[in-house]
Amino acid sequence: MLSPRQLFLQHQAQTTDFPLLLEVEKAEGVYMYGPAGQRYLDMISGIGVSNVGHRHPRVLQAIHEQLDKYLHLMVYGEIVQAPPAQLAHALAQTLPEGLDNVYFVSSGSEAVEGACKLAKRFTGRTELIAFNNAYHGSTQGSLSLNGSENFKRAFRPLLPDVRHIRHNQLEDLDQITSRTAAVILETVQGEAGVRVPTKEYLQALRQRCTEVGALLVLDEIQSGFGRTGTFWAFEHFNIVPDILTCAKGMGGGMPIGAFISRQEIMHSLKNDPMLGHITTFGGHPVSCAASLATLRVIQEEGLLAQVEAKANRFKERLVHPAVREIRNLGLMMAVEFDSFDTLKRIIDKAILKGVLTDWFLFCDNSMRIAPPLTITFPEIDTACDLVLEAIVEEV
Ligand code: PLP
Numbered sequence: 283m284l285s286p287r288q289l290f291l292q293h294q295a296q297t298t299d300f301p302l303l304l305e306v307e308k309a310e311g312v313y314m315y316g317p318a319g320q321r322y323l324d325m326i327s328g329i330g331v332s333n334v335g336h337r338h339p340r341v342l343q344a345i346h347e348q349l350d351k352y353l354h355l356m357v358y359g360e361i362v363q364a365p366p367a368q369l370a371h372a373l374a375q376t377l378p379e380g381l382d383n384v385y386f387v388s389s390g391s392e393a394v395e396g397a398c399k400l401a402k403r404f405t406g407r408t409e410l411i412a413f414n415n416a417y418h419g420s421t422q423g424s425l426s427l428n429g430s431e432n433f434k435r436a437f438r439p440l441l442p443d444v445r446h447i448r449h450n451q452l453e454d455l456d457q458i459t460s461r462t463a464a465v466i467l468e469t470v471q472g473e474a475g476v477r478v479p480t481k482e483y484l485q486a487l488r489q490r491c492t493e494v495g496a497l498l499v500l501d502e503i504q505s506g507f508g509r510t511g512t513f514w515a516f517e518h519f520n521i522v523p524d525i526l527t528c529a530k531g532m533g534g535g536m537p538i539g540a541f542i543s544r545q546e547i548m549h550s551l552k553n554d555p556m557l558g559h560i561t562t563f564g565g566h567p568v569s570c571a572a573s574l575a576t577l578r579v580i581q582e583e584g585l586l587a588q589v590e591a592k593a594n595r596f597k598e599r600l601v602h603p604a605v606r607e608i609r610n611l612g613l614m615m616a617v618e619f620d621s622f623d624t625l626k627r628i629i630d631k632a633i634l635k636g637v638l639t640d641w642f643l644f645c646d647n648s649m650r651i652a653p654p655l656t657i658t659f660p661e662i663d664t665a666c667d668l669v670l671e672a673i674v675e676e677v
Pocket residue numbers: 329389390391392394417418419420468472473501502503504529530
């Protein structure tokens with residue numbers, strides 16, 4: 283019989299060109315552990331998933347308690363399930379007044395699909411506007427919104443009425459017109475390599491959408507749930523979306539997503555056709571229980587208060603002539619080098635030293651740094667020391 287490692291290697295060889303980097307047997311807090319007891323500092327959190335660390339005890343407890351009650355009962359209709367109801371209520375309390383109708387799904391891509399359907403249904407328009415280098419998911423609708431042609435070419439035809447405009451460019455805002463159902467924007471672009479728009483730009487975008495009656499959808503699948511130091515990244519910019527999407531860090535490691543809007547908008551999915559959007563597993567009770575515990579951990583353990591100081595510690599420590607730039611909003615960080623070759627050597631060397639980092643889908647010269655928000659200052663120092671050692675050895 284093949285060991286898990288052999289099975290994985292066999293599968294990997296058949297399906298991708300990526301080398302096996304590390305085998306993980308257990309994860310806890312900010313660490314991953316290999317089968318021979320190797321310890322790795324996790325600087326990417328499963329791409330913004332483990333914001334409260336791996337297997338946070340309160341998240342595990344909530345999961346166990348729900349497992350003892352029921353798993354799945356019914357998608358819609360007559361049965362009231364406490365976990366989604368409680369989670370929807372708690373989410374609404376983190377949001378500006380009125381953004382309180384929550385539709386649960388199981389992933390980020392699904393949340394984006396739901397948000398786009400909702401915008402089309404509510405406005406009666408078809409055009410969707412997204413941005414260069416945007417990443418919104420892998421399903422056919424969300425893929426259509428992605429701003430990298432490389433990812434879309436093989437799958438055309440995709441959604442027909444999608445237009446891309448330049449990120450953070452005021453001059454392009456006049457392309458948003460009374461034909462536009464929705465503009466969808468990552469509040470902070472993630473896979474583009476952490477691109478933070480200006481406050482002036484986001485406020486002008488908000489105003490333009492309001493003027494022409496287009497809905498503003500903010501995708502906070504990567505930037506939400508505390509990642510940037512506020513519960514939602516849009517709080518930094520003093521704007522409010524019409525529809526918000528979230529997933530990833532929301533479940534504390536369990537699969538869940540949501541699109542959230544005001545009641546008058548969300549109600550347009552209820553009729554004609556009846557139940558215009560349905561998903562069997564969306565808002566799974568176990569995921570909702572985990573998500574509620576995650577939300578409480580972020581609020582009650584004071585994680586938000588230290589995000590900026592922790593990000594600054596990374597910036598103070600990761601100083602080297604090979605580091606061209608560090609872009610960030612809170613602990614959503616990109617460390618830029620001159621090329622993918624340099625970066626790849628540093629990432630591989632850092633793994634050997636016990637630190638897991640990564641690059642970005644649409645920005646392959648920048649290192650992703652997005653550790654659990656629970657990371658301590660001494661852990662940041664250790665991670666930076668090891669990354670710097672890798673830089674010194676590889677540059
Ligand atoms: N939107 C953003 C901003 C993302 O970063 C991602 C995933 O990386 C998605 C959507 C898609 O989420 P999922 O992979 O859960 O479908």
